[in-house]
Amino acid sequence: MLKKILYADSGADNAQDMLKRLIELPALKDSELSILRVVSSTTKEEEEESTQQAEAKIKELITKLGIRANKVTSIVREGEPKTTVLKVAEETNADLIIMGSRGLGKLQSILSNSVSQYVFQLTDRPMLLVKDDIYVKRIKxxxxxxxxxxxxxxxxxxxxxxxxxxxxxxxxxxxxxxxxxxxxxxxxxxxxxxxxxxxxxxxxxxxxxxxxxxxxxxxxxxxxxxxxxxxxxxxxxxxxxxxxxxxxxxxxxxxxxxxxxxxxxxxxxxxxxxxxxxxxxx
Incomplete structure (x- = not known):
């Protein structure tokens, strides 16, 4: 049912911890995991530097997750985060999107240009949201x-x-x-x-x-x-x-x-x- 998982990584520890807990479940042992980092830049040099940094962050996360690199697809894209997440979810045919969230409500989400809220609005895929201020535990x-x-x-x-x-x-x-x-x-x-x-x-x-x-x-x-x-x-x-x-x-x-x-x-x-x-x- 959840064969393809897209994790949009913003560096939030809680979301990373939740991803680790989730992929430990027996039901997801054969699922394909894609990790996305979105970068923004104004020059070609900045884009290359940002891409290298993003790739390094993904490698660090893979180590933290304790899984082999060949089991993960690393994706680094330049662009607007909220639209890029939606586009990559379509490209990878993701069965689940996982993102961190600041837990903003009402007009705050609009005024702060919330990425997770925007994706939630427009995606037709299941979405796992992990707020920044919660404690992530083993799933029991x-x-x-x-x-x-x-x-x-x-x-x-x-x-x-x-x-x-x-x-x-x-x-x-x-x-x-x-x-x-x-x-x-x-x-x-x-x-x-x-x-x-x-x-x-x-x-x-x-x-x-x-x-x-x-x-x-x-x-x-x-x-x-x-x-x-x-x-x-x-x-x-x-x-x-x-x-x-x-x-x-x-x-x-x-x-x-x-x-x-x-x-x-x-x-x-x-x-x-x-x-x-x-x-x-x-």
Whole structure:
């Protein structure tokens, strides 16, 4: 499912640490990894110097990751970072983009020319965002937020794929029903029989993946963020469908830019890496 991974390296330690944790998963042992560094320059001499420095940084990162250089494709490009990441993702046919993020919200992302937010707006590929101010841990607790949408089901499939063959992990299957009160409580059996979670429970059982169910009410964005924090989640996977018609895909989605969407709220507020699951076929 994630055969080709593109890591856009800005030098952020947290994002590099998350990449290392991710590629340690058994499910990704055969995945192809491309590491991109984007440079900018005004003269030919500056471009050559910047390229050499970028290549050296990629070599340092490969050493840090503990993988052989022949298992990685190094890419150095001159240009605007946000458009270059999108272009290289298309060229490499990446199944996942990994980037660092400052976790800016609302108009801050627009005014600061955020690279990660721009890529999130325009890509139709899953994207793993790692904020600069979070602590990256070994991936042992993975949460996936579920509802009836195809995007949520794709997020579940990604979570199950990542955890296959990995016995140390626990999958938190989470349902927040906005029609229920936030302080409502359910028994373990009631949660496992929840109509949204029951099919996911069956899939996890078939694959031999350890799981736990969480069901509550309230505002989904805030509750998902709170549940992730309360359960010390290491990776949160969230469906993030493309809502714009194809004719408008080159234009920013103002709802997301202004922070009114669930995925944008969690991207900014969650205290763990967030994988926004998006599939162009959905």
């Amino acid at each position: 607790r993975v949460m996936v937020a579920l509802d009836k949408s195809p995007a949520a089901q794709y997020a579940l499939d990604l979570a199950l794929f990542l955890l296959q063959g990995y016995q140390d992990a626990e999958l938190f299957l989470t349902r927040v029903n906005p029609d229920l009160k936030a302080d409502i409580s359910f028994s373990k059996q009631e949660m496992e029989e929840n109509p949204i979670l029951a099919p996911a429970v069956a899939k996890a059982k078939r694959m031999g993946i350890n799981y736990r169910c969480l069901v509550t009410g309230g505002k989904p964005a805030q509750q998902i963020r709170n549940l992730a924090e309360d359960n010390n989640i290491d990776l949160l996977i969230l469906g993030s469908p493309e809502r714009r018609p194809s004719i408008a895909k080159s234009l920013p989605d103002l709802d997301r830019l202004l922070g009114s969407s669930l995925s944008d709220y969690i991207r900014v507020k969650a205290e763990c890496p967030v994988l926004l699951a998006r599939n162009e076929e959905i």
